[in-house]
Amino acid sequence: MNQQLTGKFISHKRKEKNLTQEQLAEKLGVSNKTISKWETGRCMPDYSVVKNLCDELDITVAELMDGENAPEKSTRTYDDEQILDLLRRTQELEKQKNLLYGVILIVMGIALQALSNTLGGSDIKDFISGLLLGISIVEMLVGVYVVGRSMSGR
Numbered sequence: 001m002n003q004q005l006t007g008k009f010i011s012h013k014r015k016e017k018n019l020t021q022e023q024l025a026e027k028l029g030v031s032n033k034t035i036s037k038w039e040t041g042r043c044m045p046d047y048s049v050v051k052n053l054c055d056e057l058d059i060t061v062a063e064l065m066d067g068e069n070a071p072e073k074s075t076r077t078y079d080d081e082q083i084l085d086l087l088r089r090t091q092e093l094e095k096q097k098n099l100l101y102g103v104i105l106i107v108m109g110i111a112l113q114a115l116s117n118t119l120g121g122s123d124i125k126d127f128i129s130g131l132l133l134g135i136s137i138v139e140m141l142v143g144v145y146v147v148g149r150s151m152s153g154r
Contacts, residue, residue: 005041
C-alpha cells in the first residue's frame with residue numbers, strides 16, 4: 001500500500017464527485033485538514049472512517065488501499081470487511097507499539113536517574129551525575145508525551 005498513491009486516488013475521486021475537501025470532511029465527520037493529510041499522503045484514513053469514505057467516493061476498500069480503480073472482471077481474495085479488520089488490527093498494533101516505546105523511555109529515564117544518584121564525589125563524577133539526571137528527565141518527559149499521544153489515539 002502506497003500512501004502517496006492512495007492520497008492521489010482520494011483526491012481524484014473527490015474531485016470527480018465535485019466535492020471540496022471541506023464538503024467531504026463534513027460528510028465524514030473529520031476536519032478538512034485531515035482530508036488534506038490523506039490526499040498528500042502524510043497519513044492514511046483511520047479504519048473507523050474508511051467504509052464511509054469509500055461509500056462517499058463510490059469505491060471499494062480494496063480500490064482505496066490499491067490507490068486505483070479495480071480492473072473489470074477482477075477477483076479479490078479478501079472482501080471489504082476482511083480488509084477493514086486487517087486495517088483496524090494494524091492501526092491498533094501501531095498504537096500499542098508507540099505506547100510500548102513511551103513506557104520504555106520512562107523506564108530508561110528512571111534507570112538513568114537511579115544511576116545518576118550513585119555517582120558523585122568528584123567534580124567529573126558530579127558533572128556526569130548531573131548530565132545523567134538531565135537526560136533521564138528529558139527521557140521521561142518524552143516517554144510521557146509518547147504515551148499520552150498513543151492513549152489519545154493520534
